Amino acid sequence: MAGYALKRLMTEYKELTTRPPEGIIAAPIDEDNFFEWECLITGPEETCFANGVFPARITFPQDYPLSPPKMRFTCGIFHPNIYPDGRVCISILHAPGDDPTGYESSNERWSPVQSIEKILLSVVSMLAEPNDESPANVNAAKMWREDRAQFEKTADALVRKTLCLPASEV
Amino acid sequence: MTEAPTSSGAPVMSSELKIEDLFHQKRNEDSITKIFSAIYAPVGIIIFLFRCFLGFHTFLVACLLRKSGVFRMHALRTMCSILGIVVEKRGERDESARVLCANHVSILDHLAIDILTPCLLPSVWDIPSIIRWCFGYVDLGATRGRDHLVNGAKKLLAKETEMPILAFPEGIITSGEKALIKFNTWAFEVSPVVQPVSVRVWRPYPWKVAVSVLGATWWTDLFYFFALPFTVISVEYLPKMEKKEEESLDEFTARVAETLASNLKISVSKFGISDASEAAKRLRTDQERARKVVNKEKTSPRLQDARQMDECAMRIKQSFPTFHLSAIRQDLEKTRSQTATVNNLKTGKITVSAADGQVGKLKNPFFLLAGVPLARFSWQKRAKSPPASLEFKFFEFPPIFQVTLDASSWRGVFDNRKWQMIETNRQKYMDRGVEEDDN
Numbered sequence: 001m002a003g004y005a006l007k008r009l010m011t012e013y014k015e016l017t018t019r020p021p022e023g024i025i026a027a028p029i030d031e032d033n034f035f036e037w038e039c040l041i042t043g044p045e046e047t048c049f050a051n052g053v054f055p056a057r058i059t060f061p062q063d064y065p066l067s068p069p070k071m072r073f074t075c076g077i078f079h080p081n082i083y084p085d086g087r088v089c090i091s092i093l094h095a096p097g098d099d100p101t102g103y104e105s106s107n108e109r110w111s112p113v114q115s116i117e118k119i120l121l122s123v124v125s126m127l128a129e130p131n132d133e134s135p136a137n138v139n140a141a142k143m144w145r146e147d148r149a150q151f152e153k154t155a156d157a158l159v160r161k162t163l164c165l166p167a168s169e170v
Numbered sequence: 171m172t173e174a175p176t177s178s179g180a181p182v183m184s185s186e187l188k189i190e191d192l193f194h195q196k197r198n199e200d201s202i203t204k205i206f207s208a209i210y211a212p213v214g215i216i217i218f219l220f221r222c223f224l225g226f227h228t229f230l231v232a233c234l235l236r237k238s239g240v241f242r243m244h245a246l247r248t249m250c251s252i253l254g255i256v257v258e259k260r261g262e263r264d265e266s267a268r269v270l271c272a273n274h275v276s277i278l279d280h281l282a283i284d285i286l287t288p289c290l291l292p293s294v295w296d297i298p299s300i301i302r303w304c305f306g307y308v309d310l311g312a313t314r315g316r317d318h319l320v321n322g323a324k325k326l327l328a329k330e331t332e333m334p335i336l337a338f339p340e341g342i343i344t345s346g347e348k349a350l351i352k353f354n355t356w357a358f359e360v361s362p363v364v365q366p367v368s369v370r371v372w373r374p375y376p377w378k379v380a381v382s383v384l385g386a387t388w389w390t391d392l393f394y395f396f397a398l399p400f401t402v403i404s405v406e407y408l409p410k411m412e413k414k415e416e417e418s419l420d421e422f423t424a425r426v427a428e429t430l431a432s433n434l435k436i437s438v439s440k441f442g443i444s445d446a447s448e449a450a451k452r453l454r455t456d457q458e459r460a461r462k463v464v465n466k467e468k469t470s471p472r473l474q475d476a477r478q479m480d481e482c483a484m485r486i487k488q489s490f491p492t493f494h495l496s497a498i499r500q501d502l503e504k505t506r507s508q509t510a511t512v513n514n515l516k517t518g519k520i521t522v523s524a525a526d527g528q529v530g531k532l533k534n535p536f537f538l539l540a541g542v543p544l545a546r547f548s549w550q551k552r553a554k555s556p557p558a559s560l561e562f563k564f565f566e567f568p569p570i571f572q573v574t575l576d577a578s579s580w581r582g583v584f585d586n587r588k589w590q591m592i593e594t595n596r597q598k599y600m601d602r603g604v605e606e607d608d609n
Contacts, residue, residue: 013577013580014577014580017580017584020587023591025584025588026584027581027584028581029476031581040588040591040592042591042595050599050602051595051596051598051599051602053591053595159599160599163592163595163599164484164487164488164491164495164596165488165491165596165599165600166488
């Protein structure tokens with residue numbers, strides 16, 4: 001089982017390294033352990049996350065790709081679909097069986113034909129368009145709905161942090 | 171204090187002395203002295219060692235000879251000259267005054283006065299009597315309170331008919347250049363007739379090392395006395411002063427202080443001994459804190475894993491934005507220490523700069539290979555769009571920079587892309603800010 005998972009991860013690693021999608025990079029943290037990856041996602045342009053470079057960790061199960069990996073941002077991102085501890089709540093990371101929210105149709109769920117790249121691209125689209133119907137972070141969803149200016153300010157502070165820029169003057 | 175305010179409207183506060191001004195803060199105050207001290211140091215140490223032996227003999231002589239003997243006086247004065255302590259005498263000792271009161275400028279003041287006129291100095295420390303006797307102190311019970319001290323001194327004067335009591339009513343060593351500490355009144359209570367003694371101390375140029383600094387220990391002061399060629403302590407006996415009938419103790423004390431101060435051409439400050447020891451304590455805690463900060467920096471934790479180094483690189487980048495993250499991270503890999511890398515940056519050992527974020531400016535061609543363009547998604551407003559339906563442009567590397575098929579090199583590629591990605595986006599972000607400002 002683990003052997004197949006390794007082979008699959010190796011293939012994806014090669015694909016991501018030789019043909020990296022724009023604004024996304026990912027690699028195993030340690031070459032000895034292919035089940036723990038780190039990745040960087042550039043915030044989509046024309047959004048409040050634009051130009052931010054957000055680090056995250058992806059943990060793969062031993063039976064990958066049968067089961068979906070888990071993804072967790074390590075930069076304290078404030079977003080309706082990301083739990084306060086950084087875990088990403090997105091349909092593609094949920095296996096067809098379990099549906100914690102009841103909002104997701106099964107064609108958006110995890111299946112072995114999905115890939116790391118597709119997960120990361122989904123996350124980028126999630127950053128661009130938060131889904132506040134099934135929030136993982138209630139406060140973020142509330143702010144996103146009711147006080148968009150404050151939400152953008154919070155996002156900008158994080159963007160600056162990820163770019164090693166000092167906190168905003170204003 | 172000595173300078174009058176330039177205009178009548180000038181605030182009085184501006185000319186007021188701070189307590190720290192009464193003391194020397196540093197041994198060497200100007201740079202010439204500092205340089206000279208460095209050159210002189212080897213010679214100074216040899217002289218110091220020589221004088222240590224000699225000093226021991228002097229000490230023995232001082233202990234063995236009778237305190238009031240004339241021979242002792244001359245022998246000690248000569249030996250002290252060899253030790254680098256030259257004692258000058260001006261004015262005449264008035265035998266009718268049984269209390270001498272002097273200003274305090276060095277740890278050897280009482281020795282200098284003792285050589286000229288053998289005298290008794292009340293001990294303020296609880297030290298064994300043998301050591302006290304060796305140094306010429308007498309126990310007057312100062313540690314048990316002021317009344318004990320005054321009574322003890324009075325009794326001693328009644329018993330001892332020859333030697334006067336020497337008092338340093340300032341209670342602490344000052345520079346003797348700005349102002350006197352407010353005098354303690356005990357010595358003036360002991361006897362209504364007091365002879366003020368002004369003590370000045372100086373060293374020849376360029377050995378202009380302060381005799382004592384605020385909070386210094388006695389042995390460092392002594393080291394400088396022995397290591398430097400010579401120090402002149404000039405003792406001047408002023409005419410004796412008598413307490414007037416209508417005068418209170420405080421007034422008399424103040425009058426003596428004024429007389430002494432005007433002889434030294436300085437003033438009397440309003441600060442007391444408690445202010446001075448407070449200042450010394452403050453200085454000591456400041457120094458300790460500074461030392462702790464230095465130690466902390468020196469022992470900044472050794473960075474163990476890649477993650478710590480990444481975080482550290484990003485921290486450093488905040489303070490040194492002109493350097494490329496990749497260069498900082500590479501240096502951290504070598505030094506494994508934040509402090510060491512920061513020092514390398516400061517001293518210009520790291521030259522790769524990301525001044526304007528242009529990859530082409532980097533010297534390492536590997537950065538070119540690692541360049542990752544920015545995300546340029548055209549976000550159509552399609553809610554919950556399945557990711558597969560999005561169009562992506564893949565970044566094609568120039569053929570010559572193809573990533574090798576050797577998987578072990580990929581991690582390095584990732585790292586370089588990572589730093590490049592942050593640098594490029596950083597630049598984009600800042601450019602964006604400028605554009606917004608322009609609009």
